[in-house]
Amino acid sequence: MLPQGASYGEIADRFRWDIPAHYNIGVDVCDRWAEADPGRTALVFLRRDGGVEEHSFADIRAASNRLANTLIAQGVRRGDRVGILLPQAPETAVSHVAAYKMGAIAVPLFALFGVEALEYRLGNCGAAAVITDRAGLAKLAAIRDRLPALRAVLCIDGPADGALDYHALTARASDAFTPVDTAADDPALIIYTSGTTGQPKGALHAHRVLLGHLPGVEMSHDLLPQPGDRIWTPADWAWIGGLLDVLLPAWHHGITVVAHRFEKFDPEAAFALIGRFGVRNAFLPPTALKMLRSVPDAGARFKPAMRSIASGGETLGAELLDWGRETFGLAINEFYGQTECNMIVSSCARIMPGKPGVMGRPAFGHDVAIIDDDGNRLEPGRLGHIAVRRPDPVMFLEYWRNPEATQGKFIGDWLVTGDQGMADGEGYLRFVGRDDDVITSAGYRIGPGEIEDCLIGHPAVRMAAVVGVPDPLRTEIVMAFVVLHDGVTPDDALRRSIQEHVKVKLAAHEYPREIAFVDSLPMTTTGKIVRRELRQAAVAARGG
Numbered sequence: 001m002l003p004q005g006a007s008y009g010e011i012a013d014r015f016r017w018d019i020p021a022h023y024n025i026g027v028d029v030c031d032r033w034a035e036a037d038p039g040r041t042a043l044v045f046l047r048r049d050g051g052v053e054e055h056s057f058a059d060i061r062a063a064s065n066r067l068a069n070t071l072i073a074q075g076v077r078r079g080d081r082v083g084i085l086l087p088q089a090p091e092t093a094v095s096h097v098a099a100y101k102m103g104a105i106a107v108p109l110f111a112l113f114g115v116e117a118l119e120y121r122l123g124n125c126g127a128a129a130v131i132t133d134r135a136g137l138a139k140l141a142a143i144r145d146r147l148p149a150l151r152a153v154l155c156i157d158g159p160a161d162g163a164l165d166y167h168a169l170t171a172r173a174s175d176a177f178t179p180v181d182t183a184a185d186d187p188a189l190i191i192y193t194s195g196t197t198g199q200p201k202g203a204l205h206a207h208r209v210l211l212g213h214l215p216g217v218e219m220s221h222d223l224l225p226q227p228g229d230r231i232w233t234p235a236d237w238a239w240i241g242g243l244l245d246v247l248l249p250a251w252h253h254g255i256t257v258v259a260h261r262f263e264k265f266d267p268e269a270a271f272a273l274i275g276r277f278g279v280r281n282a283f284l285p286p287t288a289l290k291m292l293r294s295v296p297d298a299g300a301r302f303k304p305a306m307r308s309i310a311s312g313g314e315t316l317g318a319e320l321l322d323w324g325r326e327t328f329g330l331a332i333n334e335f336y337g338q339t340e341c342n343m344i345v346s347s348c349a350r351i352m353p354g355k356p357g358v359m360g361r362p363a364f365g366h367d368v369a370i371i372d373d374d375g376n377r378l379e380p381g382r383l384g385h386i387a388v389r390r391p392d393p394v395m396f397l398e399y400w401r402n403p404e405a406t407q408g409k410f411i412g413d414w415l416v417t418g419d420q421g422m423a424d425g426e427g428y429l430r431f432v433g434r435d436d437d438v439i440t441s442a443g444y445r446i447g448p449g450e451i452e453d454c455l456i457g458h459p460a461v462r463m464a465a466v467v468g469v470p471d472p473l474r475t476e477i478v479m480a481f482v483v484l485h486d487g488v489t490p491d492d493a494l495r496r497s498i499q500e501h502v503k504v505k506l507a508a509h510e511y512p513r514e515i516a517f518v519d520s521l522p523m524t525t526t527g528k529i530v531r532r533e534l535r536q537a538a539v540a541a542r543g544g
Helices: 008-014 025-036 057-073 090-101 115-125 134-141 166-172 209-220 240-252 267-276 286-293 298-302 318-328 403-408 448-456 492-505 531-541
Strands: 041-046 052-056 081-085 105-109 129-132 152-155 187-192 202-206 230-232 256-259 281-283 308-311 333-338 341-346 368-371 384-389 414-423 429-434 439-441 444-446 461-471 475-484 514-517
Touching (some): 025 057, 025 209, 041 057, 081 090, 081 115, 081 134, 090 105, 090 187, 090 240, 129 134, 152 166, 209 308, 230 240, 240 281, 267 298, 318 448, 439 461, 439 475, 448 475, 461 531, 475 492, 492 514
Parallel strands (some): 081 105, 230 256, 281 308
Antiparallel strands (some): 187 202, 333 341, 368 384, 414 429, 439 444, 461 475
């Protein structure tokens, strides 16, 4: 936990990393609590059929020990990669804990991946085993013969062709297991980047990655843990946001995790879930927040009694933050990071004033700066690369078997995120855009996030994305792709109204000179807008 302090400055002055030489994520998040408080509730699982399961830390320890013994019996050894192709479910969490305790390397895989995405990731990491359900098994069947390293597939839905029965095998296994004595720097998991440009890369993380996450997680949840905390996220545990921003840090602190991932996110059902299960803390990606915002009178109807909401992945703005205060009675804390080096910047309303349009300050223990192309720190107000100095316990070890890409991620000792930003005189950091998202128009450098936030403030606009498209006079012009609320008809009058809204609220040089009304926006599986696809569509439409 963070040291005591009434302000960001006080805590920053007192903070020191305490990373032991030997550390194991599975022991930390499970066995430690099973010894100290075995009956403590670790997981509340809302099944698809509406049934509810509760699992204690003692239950998770016994189940993960049985699975570790089962995997070893199937020939899985320390250092082998274990694919976990499951949605939010008890078996997903158990699989992670078992892999860590046996010294294997967990490879979380999004349940909605297609066969090509799975073949690439499982082939690239050389997975020795996969734990999945019937839906995942059907996809594996098409590629199994092209995965020579894959020795065992366990299915949680019972016996099936090409798979072992997870529950039958683990029921016969011993619930006694001695965890491997791993060093903090030993590899623990591979999380593949979303692959918005080029093939996904496997970010290899050490066991220490969980400890490296804790300052940012605790900040983003207004000094987690507090009495009564209980956390949920709609983000899949296959991604770093669900796994290392919610599940594992919550269990490090002995906090109950509510597990349920909607097949299709339903904002009304999400509000109902928060109330039904007494959720006090949540990580809600910006896309989920925007959908929740579409629910009329949500605060009055559902009366959510939440203590903290954290959000990251896309910049929030004044419109969403104001809605959060009105609906939940709290300030939504933004945070920032990426798969390779996560939770390095955060807001924390409890210890520092919020500023609309900024991500926050560096999370305690992380040296985050804005640098130029040569690795020099830039003064406040200058646009540059958002970067993190190594060594840092949250930073990845390498891209799996890709030394060239690993080397290309750094300028000297600075890990370069690939994002552009700037700092102010108080150390607050503003995200401007991906390196290729920043728009250059008539000499101005324009970030898309601020315009997108302004656009959703228009009463007709549900969601929006902004890109720069080539223009012979201005280098680029601002173009907006807009999703309207149900029942709103697009026409030229509405287009002019939206443009005037941005001119008045922001600036004349930032208004979208072109607006395309669309039914949906291209998103990554983690809910981030894929602006690259929108730029390509705009250029193609112009015959470029």
